[in-house]
Amino acid sequence: MTVPAPDLLAPTTSADRPDARSAARPRRRRAGGSRWLVLIAFGVFFLLPLFAMLEFSTRGVGGRNLAAWRAIVQNADLVAAITISLELAVLTVVGMLLLVVPVATWAHLRLPHLRRLIEFICLLPLTIPAIVLVVGIAPIYAWVTYLFGDSPLTLAFVYVILVLPYAYRAIDNGLGAIDLRTLAEAARSLGAAWPTVLARVVVPNIRGALVSASFLSVALVLGEFTIASLLNFNNMQVTINLLGKRDAPVSVAVSLAALLFAFVLLLALSFVGRRRGSSGVTEEG
């Protein structure tokens, strides 16, 4: 699950477009019957495995029970791994924001000639599969472990790189949508220093983009398996995979729970995007 193009994770695409187009678009009338046939066929194909997970995880001797679901919270390894993944998500989001926001802002405001280079670097992880990145990063993690200890939380360093393309795209779009120069000039002429401009003018104005970037990062980190497993750290996905060999119903139950959680997260994100789209960004400043 690696090389997705920019914006793909974002279910906000409809909200990013001006609403004018939806108003201009008349309903297509003729698509009726065949459209529903297609939707139902795909619905069955996509929901069947999810339903099978529910069925599989509630199997019991002579009937249905929720033993596998209860076992999720009783399994110490699993709880620890889920905690690690959530902590990693927080660390990655913080690291990503600290790294990308100043650079993207500066690329827009003061270093336009570096913008292409920065964009190229930020999109580079799309071309380097995670399985290849892990080959090259193993020697570096020898140093990271030496300096910061053998904690799975050190994975946040490389996760910031993994989320870079999505985060940069979201934040870059957010910056493009506001009149950054005028805002910065106004703040500067009123005597604000650059850090103040960044923290009190830029950040509040691209709040929507920052929320998108953060949600996407959380979803990516919670789903990450490749790097954690090959650097021998136990995050949620690695533990689910190990558990699958011993106690399949529990790992199927966690898998389903994780998928549903990610769905709720992205659904919430689509509402954030809509609010941003309809209220007009610059009004918030």
Added chain:
Amino acid sequence: MTARQPTVEAALGPTSSGAGRRRPSRLLPYLAVAPFLVYVSIFLLYPTLIVVAGAFTDDANRPTTATMRILTESVYLRAFARSIELSAVTAIAGAVLGALLAWAVWSGPLDGALRRGVTSAAGVLAQFGGVTLAFAFMATIGLSGLVTVYLHDHLGIDVFSGGVWLYDMPGLMLVYTYFQIPLMVLVFLPALDGLRPQWREAVESLGGSGWEYWRHVGGPVLLPAFSGATLLLFANAFSAYATAAALVSQGSPIVPLKIRGFLTSEVIIGQQNLGKALGFGMIVVVAVVMTLYALLQRRAARWLR
């Protein structure tokens, strides 16, 4: 690269300072970018360099092309061929089916619950999946999966009569298609949104049918976006690892699993850098595909904007 004074900087430079303060403020923006450059150098550029350089050095760090030549041995060529086959088949299946689903969703209201639900679900299945999707299919069509058991008990069909295919290439193709279709929906919906209703009205006012609209207007306009998306799906499948790792525990049919073999087991003397050579091969394939994708995107943007 510092020679050119950017105009914005001139416009936004400190307003109240004399010549003495100008110089540090000119360097300040670069100072702000420096942590970023240092960070990506350590965690992105240097690891990439290690892989690329490793592909062309021997165990004693002398430059050589011997490692790359080993890749032409049949076992590695077969792995690349299977990876490419898996990626191509699932990219084409995913693109065709995904475009169909995208059309069905697009025909509905732009801000409707259906579209919102489908795009969110597609985001999850396309990106988040990995290990969890492997388990989903084990629960569905594994040895004691729902569908397997149902077909066996009620219809007397044994889906594994020809061998347990789920944990091999056919199984990979099935599960990969399951996450390729949602990815196609995400990529293709914006392209469909770019179609202008006026084009359809123009065709209708000239007496054209729905079929003629898609054949002569909609289809050709969407073709670059469709081909670009197919390439993207190819790259996505080609670099995917988690699903295959969770599904296939014995043998290494495809390149990412071969690399796993080099990372998790003892390597043969003289072939220390073979994993890096395989990684370099993957980068080359993905880079070529992504470059073509970028070119097609530019072509697609001509009409769909």
